[in-house]
Amino acid sequence: MPAGAQVKPRYSAFTPTTAKTIYPLRQLAPGVFVVSGDTGKGVEGRPNAGFIDSPAGVLVVGGLASPVQGDAVVRTIRTRSSRPIRWFVLYAHHPDMQFGAIAMKRAGAGIIAHPDANILAAEGGPDQMVADWDQVVGLQEMLGFEFADVPDRPVTAADTLVLGTRRVVVWHPGDAHSPGDLMLWLPDDRILFAGDVLVEDGVTMVIDGSSRELLRVLEAIEQLHPRVIVPGHGRIAFDPQGLIDTTRGYIAALRAAMRAAVEGGVPMRRALAPLPPADEDRPVSLHSRLRRNANRVYVEMEREVMGLGGDQDSLGGKR
Numbered sequence: 001m002p003a004g005a006q007v008k009p010r011y012s013a014f015t016p017t018t019a020k021t022i023y024p025l026r027q028l029a030p031g032v033f034v035v036s037g038d039t040g041k042g043v044e045g046r047p048n049a050g051f052i053d054s055p056a057g058v059l060v061v062g063g064l065a066s067p068v069q070g071d072a073v074v075r076t077i078r079t080r081s082s083r084p085i086r087w088f089v090l091y092a093h094h095p096d097m098q099f100g101a102i103a104m105k106r107a108g109a110g111i112i113a114h115p116d117a118n119i120l121a122a123e124g125g126p127d128q129m130v131a132d133w134d135q136v137v138g139l140q141e142m143l144g145f146e147f148a149d150v151p152d153r154p155v156t157a158a159d160t161l162v163l164g165t166r167r168v169v170v171w172h173p174g175d176a177h178s179p180g181d182l183m184l185w186l187p188d189d190r191i192l193f194a195g196d197v198l199v200e201d202g203v204t205m206v207i208d209g210s211s212r213e214l215l216r217v218l219e220a221i222e223q224l225h226p227r228v229i230v231p232g233h234g235r236i237a238f239d240p241q242g243l244i245d246t247t248r249g250y251i252a253a254l255r256a257a258m259r260a261a262v263e264g265g266v267p268m269r270r271a272l273a274p275l276p277p278a279d280e281d282r283p284v285s286l287h288s289r290l291r292r293n294a295n296r297v298y299v300e301m302e303r304e305v306m307g308l309g310g311d312q313d314s315l316g317g318k319r
């Protein structure tokens with residue numbers, strides 16, 4: 001085949017990170033920083049990370065989609081703090097959230113993660129997941145990759161760390177976006193690092209979690225009355241209630257539509273027909289997320305309507 005003749009240029013969701021990249025920082029409170037992902041690229045852009053600098057060391061949370069991105073976050077932290085990096089909190093076991101974790105481990109961090117790594121992207125096995133991800137971030141960014149998602153400090157409910165005078169709560173709110181979701185809550189500052197449980201446009205992916213669980217988790221987040229929410233991707237929400245409401249509105253409407261289809265005997269293909277087609281090669285574009293979620297929620301509604309319940313335990317193990 002003539003070189004390049006049939007090859008469509010790969011859609012690159014993330015702006016490239018190199019061995020010199022330093023990411024933009026935004027301080028939310030004394031010692032609390034967001035390492036900004038791609039601004040203006042919404043949910044498809046590079047994820048947001050963050051860190052808390054304290055006399056007891058640095059705790060990092062992310063949003064690190066490759067080892068090179070992980071190193072860039074370390075470099076970015078070093079522009080503000082020379083303290084040891086003690087902990088890295090893994091938001092989820094999806095590649096965009098964990099494939100840079102090795103950089104934190106090499107920098108000295110212990111891994112704080114939920115032990116449940118069961119996600120659809122891992123169904124083909126770890127080698128396949130890595131090969132698929134090479135296609136997304138490029139081999140260059142994957143140099144030095146090793147898995148680093150096994151928790152040194154597992155969290156399955158909530159765990160409070162005290163960093164200097166600041167309390168940091170690592171929280172598994174439920175299986176909303178994935179079974180391994182963790183969020184970071186700073187009660188003294190009322191800042192929530194939400195990971196992909198919340199994303200800029202409100203269209204949170206539930207293909208590894210559940211829409212029913214997401215509604216419950218949104219309620220729990222609301223009860224916290226956060227002042228600021230850092231979503232997994234996209235701009236920081238300084239109007240947290242707005243983001244919560246948008247997400248709830250979307251997911252509640254989707255559940256209602258899919259439930260009506262199931263109850264009316266409408267087959268899935270027809271129920272999904274009004275949605276715009278998914279974007280080929282862009283699995284997390286808005287159109288792709290709308291379709292993948294609808295597919296998932298249709299199946300959830302079938303189970304609910306059949307009285308099998310919508311929660312994960314009743315689905316009988318692996319999905």
Ligand SMILES: [Zn+2]
Nearest residue numbers: 047096196232
């Ligand atoms: Zn993500």
